[in-house]
Amino acid sequence: MSHLPNLDHYWLPFTANRQFKSMPRLFKAAKGNYYTTIDDRTLLDGTAGLWCVAAGHGREEIASAVAQQLRTLDYAPAFQNSHPLAFEAAERLAQFMPQGLDRIFFTGSGSESADTALKIALAYHRVTGNPLRNKLIGRERGYHGVNFGGLSVGGxxxxxxxxxxxxxxxxxxxxxxxxARNAFTRGLPQDGGIALANEFEQRITTLHDPATIAALIVEPMQGSAGVVLPPVGYLKRLREICDKYGILLIFDEVITGFGRLGTTFASDYFGVVPDIITCAKALTNGAVPMGAVAVKREIHDAFMSNSPANAIELPHGYTYSGHPVACAAAIATLDIFTNDKLVERSAGLSGHFELAAHSLKGIPYVKDIRNMGLVAGIELEPTPGRPGARAFATYLKCYEMGVLVRYTGDVIAISPPLTIEKHEIDRIFSCIAEALTELAAEGEQGMDPTRYLKNEQLWAAHQQEIHQQQATLEQTA
Structure with missing residues (x-):
C-alpha cells in the first residue's frame, strides 16, 4: 500500500469534500483501460477518466512527445510571439474538423473554450456592424463549463x-x-425533434427581437446533465432557424468530439455544421490540459478584414493558449486517433455497447436507458428527499467491485475509453446490474455510504490519528 497524503490542503472540485476525505478514493497509476488505486486494487475505467482518456491510459507516444518537448521548448510567450508547434497543431486539428471550420483558437480547457466561443460570437457581430446582436441563448440542462460565460448559458x-x-x-x-414518451429508446428518439426546435423560433420571436441575438450554444448530446439525446431532425432544424435569423450556432463538443459517438465529431454524426465548435478533453487524451475553438473561415476573416491595420483583432487569450507541451500532446494524440483508427473502432463497438446497456432494463430502480455511440446514461428512480443518493451508492458499490462509473444526479453515466474491449463492456454493465440488485436487497441500509470502501475509511481514520498525535505534540511542546 502507498502512503496516504495529508488531505487537509487540497480543495477538490465538484466534490463533497468532507465525504470524500472520510473515504478517499485515490488513484496512483493507470495503464490501458485500468486504474490502480492507492491500496493496489485494479479498477476498470468505465468513464475514460472524465470523458477525456479516449485512447486509453499511459500512451507511450504521448509521454515521449511531452518529454521531448519539455526538454526542447518548455514555454513560449503566447502574446505577440509563438512557436512552430502551435501552427502545426492548429493545422492538424483543422483536418479533423468539419469542412470550413479551419481557423483554430487554443485554450486551456473546455470551460475556456466555451467562453472563447461566446466572446468570438459577440465580437464577430460587432466587427461586422451589428453591435445590437449581444444576446446569448443556451439550453436547459446544458453544461458549458464553469467560467461565467459558460455558466450563464448553461442550464x-x-x-x-x-x-x-x-x-x-x-x-x-x-x-x-x-x-414519459421515450424511455428505453435505443439511440435517438424518433419523434418530437422538429416541434421542439420550432419552439426555439417561437420563443425568440416572442420574447426577443431575433436581430438582437448573437448566438445559440448547445451540446449536440448533453453529457454532464445525464446523457440527453436530441430527437431526429432537431439539430438540423436549429441550424435552419439560426440561418434564417442570422444567429451563429455553436456546438459544444467537449464531450462528443473525437470519436465518442462513432464519428470524429457529433457534427459529422448529425450532418449539421455549426459556425463554431468547442473541444477539449480527448484532444490531448487528458494528458495535458488543453482546449480549442474551431471557427468558420468567414468568421475569422471578418475580423481580419474589418479591423484597423496593426490592431489586435480579438483582444482575448490565455497565458497557456497554444502551450508547447500541450501542442506536442495534441499532435501525438491526433496521430493515435489516425493510426489506431479509434473513431472507426468506436463505431464498430457501438452496437455491442447498446445491447449491453439495454440489458439493464428490468433491473431494480432503472427508470430509463439512453445510449449513443460509446456513451450511455442509466437513469435511476430517485430516493424521495435524497436526490442522487441511490446513484452515489451505486457508484461506491461498483468502485468496490472494481469498476469506475460516474454518477451525475440520479444518472449513472458510462463513457469508456475507445480502446475498450467487448468483454470489458459486458463487465461494466453486469457490475452495475449486480450493484443495483444488491442495493434493492439491502433496502435503506444499502444507501449508507459508510457500508462501502472499508479500506479507504481505515486510511481516513489513520489520517485522523496522525492529526491527533500532531496536536498533542504541539500542546506539550
Whole structure:
C-alpha cells in the first residue's frame, strides 16, 4: 500500500469534500483501460477518466512527445510571439474538423473554450456592424463549463445558484429529454425533434427581437446533465432557424468530439455544421490540459478584414493558449486517433455497447436507458428527499467491485475509453446490474455510504490519528 497524503490542503472540485476525505478514493497509476488505486486494487475505467482518456491510459507516444518537448521548448510567450508547434497543431486539428471550420483558437480547457466561443460570437457581430446582436441563448440542462460565460448559458441550476446573476442578456430554450414518451429508446428518439426546435423560433420571436441575438450554444448530446439525446431532425432544424435569423450556432463538443459517438465529431454524426465548435478533453487524451475553438473561415476573416491595420483583432487569450507541451500532446494524440483508427473502432463497438446497456432494463430502480455511440446514461428512480443518493451508492458499490462509473444526479453515466474491449463492456454493465440488485436487497441500509470502501475509511481514520498525535505534540511542546 502507498502512503496516504495529508488531505487537509487540497480543495477538490465538484466534490463533497468532507465525504470524500472520510473515504478517499485515490488513484496512483493507470495503464490501458485500468486504474490502480492507492491500496493496489485494479479498477476498470468505465468513464475514460472524465470523458477525456479516449485512447486509453499511459500512451507511450504521448509521454515521449511531452518529454521531448519539455526538454526542447518548455514555454513560449503566447502574446505577440509563438512557436512552430502551435501552427502545426492548429493545422492538424483543422483536418479533423468539419469542412470550413479551419481557423483554430487554443485554450486551456473546455470551460475556456466555451467562453472563447461566446466572446468570438459577440465580437464577430460587432466587427461586422451589428453591435445590437449581444444576446446569448443556451439550453436547459446544458453544461458549458464553469467560467461565467459558460455558466450563464448553461442550464444546470445547481452549478450557478451560488454565484450570483452571471451575464446579462441570456435566455434558454427547453431541453429535449422526454422520459414519459421515450424511455428505453435505443439511440435517438424518433419523434418530437422538429416541434421542439420550432419552439426555439417561437420563443425568440416572442420574447426577443431575433436581430438582437448573437448566438445559440448547445451540446449536440448533453453529457454532464445525464446523457440527453436530441430527437431526429432537431439539430438540423436549429441550424435552419439560426440561418434564417442570422444567429451563429455553436456546438459544444467537449464531450462528443473525437470519436465518442462513432464519428470524429457529433457534427459529422448529425450532418449539421455549426459556425463554431468547442473541444477539449480527448484532444490531448487528458494528458495535458488543453482546449480549442474551431471557427468558420468567414468568421475569422471578418475580423481580419474589418479591423484597423496593426490592431489586435480579438483582444482575448490565455497565458497557456497554444502551450508547447500541450501542442506536442495534441499532435501525438491526433496521430493515435489516425493510426489506431479509434473513431472507426468506436463505431464498430457501438452496437455491442447498446445491447449491453439495454440489458439493464428490468433491473431494480432503472427508470430509463439512453445510449449513443460509446456513451450511455442509466437513469435511476430517485430516493424521495435524497436526490442522487441511490446513484452515489451505486457508484461506491461498483468502485468496490472494481469498476469506475460516474454518477451525475440520479444518472449513472458510462463513457469508456475507445480502446475498450467487448468483454470489458459486458463487465461494466453486469457490475452495475449486480450493484443495483444488491442495493434493492439491502433496502435503506444499502444507501449508507459508510457500508462501502472499508479500506479507504481505515486510511481516513489513520489520517485522523496522525492529526491527533500532531496536536498533542504541539500542546506539550
Amino acid at each position: 444546470i441550476a445547481g452549478n450557478s445558484k451560488s454565484f450570483g446573476n452571471g451575464l446579462a442578456g441570456v435566455d434558454h430554450i427547453r431541453h429535449p429529454l422526454d422520459i
